[in-house]
Amino acid sequence: MAYHSFLLEPISCHAWNKDQTQIALCPNNHDVHIYKKDGTKWTKTHELKEHNGQVTGIDWAPDSNRIVTCGADRNAYVWTLKEGAWKPTLVILRINRAARCVKWSPKENKFAVGSGSRLISICYFEQENDWWVCKHIKKPIRSTILSLDWHPNNVLLAAGSCDFKCRVFSAYIKEVEEKPGPTPWGSKMPFGEMMFESGGSGAAAQTSGGGGGWVHSVCFSHSGNRLAWTSHDSTVSVAEGGKTTTVSSLSSETLPLLCVTFITENSLVAAGHDCYPVLFVYDSAKGSLTFGGKLDVPKQAAQKGISARERFQNLDRRASETQGTDKDLNTLHKNSISQISVLAGGRNQCTKFCTTGMDGGMAIWDVKSLESAMKNLKIV
Amino acid sequence: MSKATLSARFRRVDVDEYDENKFVDEEEGGENQLGPDETEVDSLIRQGNLMEALHAVLKNPPINTKNQNIKDRAEGLVLKVLSAFKSSDIEKGVQSLDKNGVDLLMKYIYKGFERPSENSSAVLLQWHEKALAAGGVGSIVRVLTARKTV
Numbered sequence: 001m002a003y004h005s006f007l008l009e010p011i012s013c014h015a016w017n018k019d020q021t022q023i024a025l026c027p028n029n030h031d032v033h034i035y036k037k038d039g040t041k042w043t044k045t046h047e048l049k050e051h052n053g054q055v056t057g058i059d060w061a062p063d064s065n066r067i068v069t070c071g072a073d074r075n076a077y078v079w080t081l082k083e084g085a086w087k088p089t090l091v092i093l094r095i096n097r098a099a100r101c102v103k104w105s106p107k108e109n110k111f112a113v114g115s116g117s118r119l120i121s122i123c124y125f126e127q128e129n130d131w132w133v134c135k136h137i138k139k140p141i142r143s144t145i146l147s148l149d150w151h152p153n154n155v156l157l158a159a160g161s162c163d164f165k166c167r168v169f170s171a172y173i174k175e176v177e178e179k180p181g182p183t184p185w186g187s188k189m190p191f192g193e194m195m196f197e198s199g200g201s202g203a204a205a206q207t208s209g210g211g212g213g214w215v216h217s218v219c220f221s222h223s224g225n226r227l228a229w230t231s232h233d234s235t236v237s238v239a240e241g242g243k244t245t246t247v248s249s250l251s252s253e254t255l256p257l258l259c260v261t262f263i264t265e266n267s268l269v270a271a272g273h274d275c276y277p278v279l280f281v282y283d284s285a286k287g288s289l290t291f292g293g294k295l296d297v298p299k300q301a302a303q304k305g306i307s308a309r310e311r312f313q314n315l316d317r318r319a320s321e322t323q324g325t326d327k328d329l330n331t332l333h334k335n336s337i338s339q340i341s342v343l344a345g346g347r348n349q350c351t352k353f354c355t356t357g358m359d360g361g362m363a364i365w366d367v368k369s370l371e372s373a374m375k376n377l378k379i380v
Numbered sequence: 381m382s383k384a385t386l387s388a389r390f391r392r393v394d395v396d397e398y399d400e401n402k403f404v405d406e407e408e409g410g411e412n413q414l415g416p417d418e419t420e421v422d423s424l425i426r427q428g429n430l431m432e433a434l435h436a437v438l439k440n441p442p443i444n445t446k447n448q449n450i451k452d453r454a455e456g457l458v459l460k461v462l463s464a465f466k467s468s469d470i471e472k473g474v475q476s477l478d479k480n481g482v483d484l485l486m487k488y489i490y491k492g493f494e495r496p497s498e499n500s501s502a503v504l505l506q507w508h509e510k511a512l513a514a515g516g517v518g519s520i521v522r523v524l525t526a527r528k529t530v
Contacts, residue, residue: 118401142403163403164527213525233525234518251479253516 001370003332003363004042006035010358012055013339018062020343024048025356026055032069034086050077050088057102057113064108070099076113076123078132091132093121101147107154109176114145120159122171122191137169137192147217151224155180155189158227160215166229166237168196184225184241198229198239198247213256216272221262222348226282228268230257236270238282238289250280250289259340263350263367266380269295271337271355275329277365281380293377295370296331335359415442415454425464434473437461438484443528451530458488463503474510482515486523487530 007027014025022045024034032048032055053072060067067086070076074095077088093099097116104111110124113134118141123134143162150157150171157171170189172180186195199212213232220227228238234256237249257272266284271277279292335358343364345351356362371377396402416437424433437458442450465473477485489511492504511519 212527213521232521234521251483251518251522253518255517256521 001332001363001365003361005359005361006042007360009360010335010338011356011360011362013058014341014354014356014362015058015060015067016341016343016354017060018065023362024058024060024067025362026058026069027360028054030054030071030073032058032067046086048079048086048088051075053098056098056100059102059104059111061104061108066104066108068102068104068111070102070113070115072098074098074115076102076111076121078111089132091123091134093123093134094136095119095121097144100145103148103150105150105154105171106152107177109154110171110173112148112150112157112171114148114159114161116144118143118145120145120148120157120169120171122157122173124173124176126175135173135191137171139192140194140197141167146214147229149218149220151183151185151220152222153180153183153224156183156185156195156224158218158220158229160218160229162214164199164212164214164231166198166215166218166227166231166239167194168227169194196227196239196241198237216256217259217270219261219268219347221265222346223265226262226265226284228260228262228282230260230270230272232256236260236268236280236289238268240284243287246287248282248287248289250291252278252291254278258336258338259355261340261342261350261353262347263342263345263353264379265348267292269340269353271340271357273336274331275333275336275357276331277337277340277353277355279377279379281378292379293374295365295374295377332363333357333359333361414440415445415450416440416457418453418457421457421461425461430461430465430469431473431476433461433464434476435481438477438481438488441484441487441530443530454530455488455491459492459497459500459503462492462507463499467506470506471510474507474514477514479515482511483519483522484530485511486515486519487526490520490523491530 009028012026012028014023016023021037022034024032026032030051033044034046035042036045051071051073055069055071057070067079076091076093079086079088093113095115095117099113099115101114113121120137121134123132126133141161145159145161147160155170155172156168158168160166168185170193172189172191180189215229215231218229225241226238230236234252235249237247239247255273257270260268260270263269266282268280269277276294276296279295280289281292282289337355337357340355342350343352343354351367354364416439421433421437424436442454489504489508492500
């Protein structure tokens, strides 16, 4: 488990390049900094200064090596590397509120931006006019879009929103692609069609059920047949295409989870305000989601008897003689984890994933060593 | 001395009602939710069967109803059952509930905190401690984020 503290400020968002040697991140201001890996050190190689507001989303297209950033200034820029420098191209999103998240599609011919204007902008490059054009998905979104994720077929897009619902839309752009084949989520996919909505008639009536919370993060599985999302009422849910009337939810005992990703077809890792990643296991046959374990190796505090000097220091500081270890955070991250990304192995056989958080640090987690370190941890 | 002679009634119009982007909660029909059965719960308390009373009072929570009276009655009934428990039995009572039950109990506990009566806070705090051990912080988060309150 490698942990590197980049800054003292929160890392708003991050994105890795194709071979994981460079990371682009936003240090809670208007810029994007690109760091390059130098052995075990990280050196800053570029500063991308163009936004007038906080950069809220970054995505790095692995094959075409383009970076798209979106910010609170209602703009998005596509950056291309020309002669060693990153040059921005403005994309007119036609939104009147801040942009919140951005994602390249799997084929990298379009990207989606979620914003506070209650709509999703799907942007694609128009060859004839040589610039980026966007189309809007508006209905039936009622509030800010907090997170987006593309389906592997390059057409379906999952969106988590502050109106407590997770939806799957079709973002089919006929100018850049062929008609998609049928999927478990549906076969007719005109642009803007809503293929799935959570929490509607699909959810089973529970005594404590109801609206739920803001959907912080959504993630498709590698095959695209499963969709997972985390919500502000401390729940994690998984829906399966084709069986969308039954959504499996788990009310967790932790604080709300802010980000989630699949690491195999049946296992999810999520992290949030509790500062450590957590594993969940989905059983398709039973349609159940269970808690798999806490994925953090706490530092074994050597309790070797406190010296007299330490006793007085503790008395002075805490008015108690003992070390209050339950108040100290013994997790790797010292503040909420806001984003999680798969580094190696893809979403079906992930071997490494990375988390960044509000403590300005980035941690890289190795799945194999986690499995061996924690007993009873089985990643299926 | 000039006084406007035209009507000033427009000043009484609530313009937010006409905002087409206004978020309206989807209200599902909750008129037939009457809350827990008072007679059943009372008889169980008198019999001394407190576990059953706890389960009975947590049935039919008046979540969707707009009738404030039903909600108040339900809260009063829950408080009666919770106060009837002996301190040593509280933990067993909480253990006998499932996840949704613990969440619902937390909702009632916080509702009870809102309007404290003579001894209610002490009893509720004891229950809160045990419910927290069972449901974790997540159950409290669900009380705070729930759009349909009990």
